[in-house]
Amino acid sequence: MTQSQSAYFLSDAQPPTRRHTVAVIVDNEPGVLARIAGMFSGRGYNIESLTVSETEHEKHVSRITIVTTGTEKVIEQIKTQLDRLVPVHRVVDLTVQGEALERELCLVKVRGKGDTRVEALRLAGAFGAHTLDATLNSFVFELTGTTEEVERFIRLMGAVGLVEVSRTGIAAMSRGAEGMLEAALPDGAQGR
Amino acid sequence: MSREMTGAEMVVQTLIDQGVTTLFGYPGGAVLPIYDALFQQDSVKHVLVRHEQGAVHAAEGYARSSGKVGVVLVTSGPGATNAVTGLTDALMDSIPLVCFTGQVPTHLIGSDAFQEADTVGITRHCTKHNYLVKSIEDLPRILHEAFYVAQNGRPGPVVIDIPKDIQFKSGKYEKPRDNQHKTYRPQIKGDLSKIKAAVEMIAQAKRPVFYTGGGVINAGPHAAQLLRELVRATGYPITSTLMGLGAYPAHDQQWLGMLGMHGTYEANLAMHGCDLMVNIGARFDDRITGRIDAFSPGSKKIHIDIDPSSINKNVKVDIGIVGDCAHVLEDMVRLWKDVAGQVDKPAIKAWWLQIEGWRARKSLAYKNSSDVIKPQYALERLEALTKDRKRFITTEVGQHQMWAAQYLHFDEPNRWMTSGGLGTMGYGLPAAVGVQLAHPKDLVVCVAGEASVLMNMQEMSTAAQYRLPIKIFILNNEYMGMVRQWQELLHGGRYSESYSAALPDFVKLAEAYHAKGIRCDDPAKLDAAIMEMIDYPGPVIFDCLVAKEENCFPMIPSGKAHNEMILPDFEGDTGEIIDAKGKQLV
Ligand SMILES: Cc1cc2nc3c(=O)[nH]c(=O)nc-3n(C[C@H](O)[C@H](O)[C@H](O)COP(=O)(O)OP(=O)(O)OC[C@H]3O[C@@H](n4cnc5c(N)ncnc54)[C@H](O)[C@@H]3O)c2cc1C
Ligand SMILES: Cc1ncc(C[n+]2csc(CCOP(=O)(O)OP(=O)(O)O)c2C)c(N)n1
Ligand SMILES: [Mg+2]
Numbered sequence: 001m002t003q004s005q006s007a008y009f010l011s012d013a014q015p016p017t018r019r020h021t022v023a024v025i026v027d028n029e030p031g032v033l034a035r036i037a038g039m040f041s042g043r044g045y046n047i048e049s050l051t052v053s054e055t056e057h058e059k060h061v062s063r064i065t066i067v068t069t070g071t072e073k074v075i076e077q078i079k080t081q082l083d084r085l086v087p088v089h090r091v092v093d094l095t096v097q098g099e100a101l102e103r104e105l106c107l108v109k110v111r112g113k114g115d116t117r118v119e120a121l122r123l124a125g126a127f128g129a130h131t132l133d134a135t136l137n138s139f140v141f142e143l144t145g146t147t148e149e150v151e152r153f154i155r156l157m158g159a160v161g162l163v164e165v166s167r168t169g170i171a172a173m174s175r176g177a178e179g180m181l182e183a184a185l186p187d188g189a190q191g192r
Numbered sequence: 193m194s195r196e197m198t199g200a201e202m203v204v205q206t207l208i209d210q211g212v213t214t215l216f217g218y219p220g221g222a223v224l225p226i227y228d229a230l231f232q233q234d235s236v237k238h239v240l241v242r243h244e245q246g247a248v249h250a251a252e253g254y255a256r257s258s259g260k261v262g263v264v265l266v267t268s269g270p271g272a273t274n275a276v277t278g279l280t281d282a283l284m285d286s287i288p289l290v291c292f293t294g295q296v297p298t299h300l301i302g303s304d305a306f307q308e309a310d311t312v313g314i315t316r317h318c319t320k321h322n323y324l325v326k327s328i329e330d331l332p333r334i335l336h337e338a339f340y341v342a343q344n345g346r347p348g349p350v351v352i353d354i355p356k357d358i359q360f361k362s363g364k365y366e367k368p369r370d371n372q373h374k375t376y377r378p379q380i381k382g383d384l385s386k387i388k389a390a391v392e393m394i395a396q397a398k399r400p401v402f403y404t405g406g407g408v409i410n411a412g413p414h415a416a417q418l419l420r421e422l423v424r425a426t427g428y429p430i431t432s433t434l435m436g437l438g439a440y441p442a443h444d445q446q447w448l449g450m451l452g453m454h455g456t457y458e459a460n461l462a463m464h465g466c467d468l469m470v471n472i473g474a475r476f477d478d479r480i481t482g483r484i485d486a487f488s489p490g491s492k493k494i495h496i497d498i499d500p501s502s503i504n505k506n507v508k509v510d511i512g513i514v515g516d517c518a519h520v521l522e523d524m525v526r527l528w529k530d531v532a533g534q535v536d537k538p539a540i541k542a543w544w545l546q547i548e549g550w551r552a553r554k555s556l557a558y559k560n561s562s563d564v565i566k567p568q569y570a571l572e573r574l575e576a577l578t579k580d581r582k583r584f585i586t587t588e589v590g591q592h593q594m595w596a597a598q599y600l601h602f603d604e605p606n607r608w609m610t611s612g613g614l615g616t617m618g619y620g621l622p623a624a625v626g627v628q629l630a631h632p633k634d635l636v637v638c639v640a641g642e643a644s645v646l647m648n649m650q651e652m653s654t655a656a657q658y659r660l661p662i663k664i665f666i667l668n669n670e671y672m673g674m675v676r677q678w679q680e681l682l683h684g685g686r687y688s689e690s691y692s693a694a695l696p697d698f699v700k701l702a703e704a705y706h707a708k709g710i711r712c713d714d715p716a717k718l719d720a721a722i723m724e725m726i727d728y729p730g731p732v733i734f735d736c737l738v739a740k741e742e743n744c745f746p747m748i749p750s751g752k753a754h755n756e757m758i759l760p761d762f763e764g765d766t767g768e769i770i771d772a773k774g775k776q777l778v
Contacts, residue, residue: 013485026375084501087375
């Protein structure tokens with residue numbers, strides 16, 4: 001039992017949490033991102049990564065990819081809470097669909113001379129990163145990969161003069177021929 | 193067919209086309225064009241409130257008692273921020289509202305202009321949806337969409353923020369077309385295979401209970417009718433939440449009374465001991481469940497709700513059916529005929545026997561007095577003297593609200609208006625204004641506490657202006673009684689700031705508002721005083737001086753399960769009821 005002075009029944013039980021990637025197709029109307037981010041903060045859910053971009057310009061449709069962690073119950077709530085927002089077309093839990101493809105892009109700036117500089121370039125090559133900019137004492141690399149790869153790369157760059165990192169967050173998609181808007185509706189989802 | 197008109201005219205034309213006859217509002221700089229358009233027509237009646245919070249609660253009362261959408265019009269900045277409590281209240285209780293807010297002209301947005309507030313930002317969390325209108329071309333679509341969103345699916349408040357320049361601009365207005373919304377399409381029909389499984393489960397239950405809520409009221413009188421058919425066909429017991437009162441007639445034998453924190457013994461024990469719980473349009477609120485881990489431990493649960501996010505939110509259920517109550521109930525009533533034969537009659541009889549045993553505890557009994565008016569007695573008399581009329585009740589928030597739920601009986605839906613989810617003191621008086629406007633010929637009584645009623649007392653002025661004969665029945669215990677009760681139970685009787693000091697003279701206050709004031713402190717004179725209130729053709733404030741330290745029982749104390757209720761005949765030290773562990777939970 002918790003020590004909090006709450007007006008409600010509280011419990012200390014902590015069921016296991018899992019990481020889920022959820023894709024949301026929305027009408028790109030003003031404030032839609034605030035609405036979604038606000039739903040997460042207002043209800044106390046986590047956002048680990050959020051990416052958003054208009055994917056169909058003529059229809060003003062955007063795709064938002066959210067990585068979140070929570071108990072099974074919380075993940076279910078997140079999906080139904082997203083789905084009831086008025087501008088939301090469709091919510092798909094890519095983690096439940098299994099083995100979704102997930103990639104993110106990072107830009108990394110390193111500064112150094114002599115051996116560190118050589119080592120930075122060698123590591124970047126080993127990871128298959130592109131060199132976007134070079135000066136006599138710096139590089140900017142671009143790497144696209146899974147979150148784990150990106151994190152490993154950034155950690156290594158720390159040893160060779162890391163100055164700055166910029167990451168996109170995760171873009172994700174299910175495998176196979178089926179598109180997200182065609183896929184069979186998951187149990188309980190609203191027919192749209 | 194489209195017509196050319198200004199944005200302000202479009203707002204008024206939309207009201208006409210959506211069948212709105214009454215709106216509640218308060219003018220200001222940023223909505224003057226709309227007020228000008230209202231001035232030049234007489235299809236829509238504008239009701240001038242005295243505070244924007246009052247406008248929203250009045251619209252809620254109007255909506256809940258009539259089944260229509262409540263409409264509000266307020267100015268930018270302070271007008272909009274004053275409306276926020278009402279909007280939140282409507283969101284929590286699923287009341288369909290459309291609220292128009294004025295906004296500073298488009299080119300000034302973001303410049304901290306005079307009476308500018310980020311209305312869509314502020315109201316994003318307390319509306320079902322909201323819009324900032326950025327061009328006159330978008331306005332007609334948004335206007336009609338707002339009415340669609342407010343009423344369809346789980347109802348709720350919708351805000352349309354309209355900059356002043358858009359109100360002046362001309363554009364093409366189109367009448368609403370009832371095509372589907374692009375993205376928002378709530379599921380109305382339930383999944384038939386799940387409904388079949390549910391009906392089978394209901395037929396095989398040995399200790400079933402129906403637990404119904406505000407969703408049945410939201411679904412309209414037809415849903416209440418179908419609920420009655422199903423419940424009667426099964427012969428099973430039924431209880432309802434505070435928000436669901438009236439969907440099933442309170443005078444029926446199968447009715448167990450309200451459940452939850454201040455519900456009856458029989459309702460709560462039936463919920464605790466059942467083997468099947470059928471939740472129809474209720475949301476497993478914490479005032480119902482008490483400790484979640486001890487909530488109805490031995491039952492299977494069916495949940496019917498139009499909002500998928502309500503299902504499995506607080507309590508995991510065995511069958512969740514997403515759909516509108518009325519549609520699902522219609523299927524259930526039809527399918528019941530095929531399975532009715534499976535009912536285990538001896539088991540149901542034994543279950544009823546057990547329930548009758550609980551009922552015999554008479555958990556709503558109280559010790560009456562001939563010296564002082566007991567609040568329960570006052571409500572029993574109000575019930576007795578008004579029950580044969582077409583009567584609408586609103587309440588404020590506190591002990592009086594719970595007593596009203598316990599001692600007044602509702603046989604019809606839409607007759608009971610209370611702030612359940614947000615528990616907003618100040619709701620009842622303006623709500624009564626709205627109800628009376630929707631039902632000009634009927635008796636509208638606001639059961640109030642002396643503290644709550646002061647929060648929107650200014651709306652008496654609205655009642656006076658529109659000659660609304662609302663009856664404000666104050667159970668005056670000179671305490672914020674609900675707070676005092678918790679302090680007695682939890683904080684050693686240290687009544688910190690819960691005494692209603694320096695109260696106004698309510699009789700004189702009534703007179704100041706051109707209303708009638710009545711005071712009564714004698715149980716023997718109470719009936720005559722109540723009759724005087726009912727018979728008076730105008731607004732009345734009734735100052736009913738009641739026992740000051742009466743507690744509202746039964747009560748499930750915090751941290752306890754349904755089978756650990758405190759009953760009114762409890763004798764002992766109330767300070768000892770809740771143990772140290774429970775006190776932390778409160
Ligand atoms: C001081 C105080 C004490 C209280 N004590 C109690 C108490 O003892 N007992 C009690 O019951 N309450 C009590 N309440 C009220 C409580 O806080 C909740 O407001 C109430 O229990 C919720 O009622 P509900 O479950 O019926 O849900 P509502 O808030 O009415 O929600 C309705 C549900 O139905 C769904 N729905 C809406 N429309 C439809 C439709 N057309 N078809 C299907 N589903 C639909 C919604 O999605 C929602 O899940 C108290 C409040 C206060 C202020
Ligand atoms: C706006 C608001 N502020 C505070 C509260 C907390 N609160 C709940 S009941 C209550 C006391 C109500 O007193 P009164 O209106 O006299 O009713 P009583 O309980 O005495 O019947 C208070 C302060 C609330 N519900 N709403
Ligand atoms: Mg009081």
